[in-house]
Amino acid sequence: MERNEEYWYAVHVRARAEKVIEQRFRAKGLATFLPLATEVHRWSDRRKVVEVPLFACYVFVRLVMNQVNRVKVLNVDGVLSLVGECGRGTPVPDSEIETVRTLVSNGVASAPHPFLTVGDRVRIHGGALDGIEGILLSQDQGENLVISVRALERSLKVRIAGYQVEPLPHNPHSVRGLDPSSFPALSDEKCPTLQLGA
Numbered sequence: 001m002e003r004n005e006e007y008w009y010a011v012h013v014r015a016r017a018e019k020v021i022e023q024r025f026r027a028k029g030l031a032t033f034l035p036l037a038t039e040v041h042r043w044s045d046r047r048k049v050v051e052v053p054l055f056a057c058y059v060f061v062r063l064v065m066n067q068v069n070r071v072k073v074l075n076v077d078g079v080l081s082l083v084g085e086c087g088r089g090t091p092v093p094d095s096e097i098e099t100v101r102t103l104v105s106n107g108v109a110s111a112p113h114p115f116l117t118v119g120d121r122v123r124i125h126g127g128a129l130d131g132i133e134g135i136l137l138s139q140d141q142g143e144n145l146v147i148s149v150r151a152l153e154r155s156l157k158v159r160i161a162g163y164q165v166e167p168l169p170h171n172p173h174s175v176r177g178l179d180p181s182s183f184p185a186l187s188d189e190k191c192p193t194l195q196l197g198a
Helices: 018-027 067-074 094-105
Strands: 006-013 031-033 036-042 047-053 058-064 079-082 120-125 133-136 144-149 154-159 164-167
Touching (some): 006 018, 031 094, 058 067, 067 079, 094 144
Antiparallel strands (some): 006 058, 006 079, 036 047, 120 164, 133 144
């Protein structure tokens, strides 16, 4: 089905070619988003800080999904498919892209977490992550929040100690027993980092 509005779409690409493929998309005039995470690679004699894709094997593009643009994307060398039913592409909500963009632009280190579809949905108040919504995990005394990108079935686990959270209005009982005031306001220290989920 063709759409008349621009949306974000996830594109499945060849492993370790995400940056090159994003450049090829840009060369074709496509708006792109490739969230990157910083990692330290260590060898016996040296160490190096490198940027790696937050979602390995995926690049986001924003476009009107019609036959011309679909072919433009799929004809880029290294592209495997559009993410979605029958490879036609499923729009990724702007809110999910903006959440990931906020995490990346604020320098929050990142790591993957198993995809979750259920849990307690909350919103963060204050600090660099103000307004971010996600699923509050009950373990770790409520100090972790999972941000999900449904189209990719990928999630990120964010450490939110030092932030205040509140249950979303449509889910008033989502954080039973959790007093949002028990989370101190964010200090001037560096933003908390994402932790690798097991």
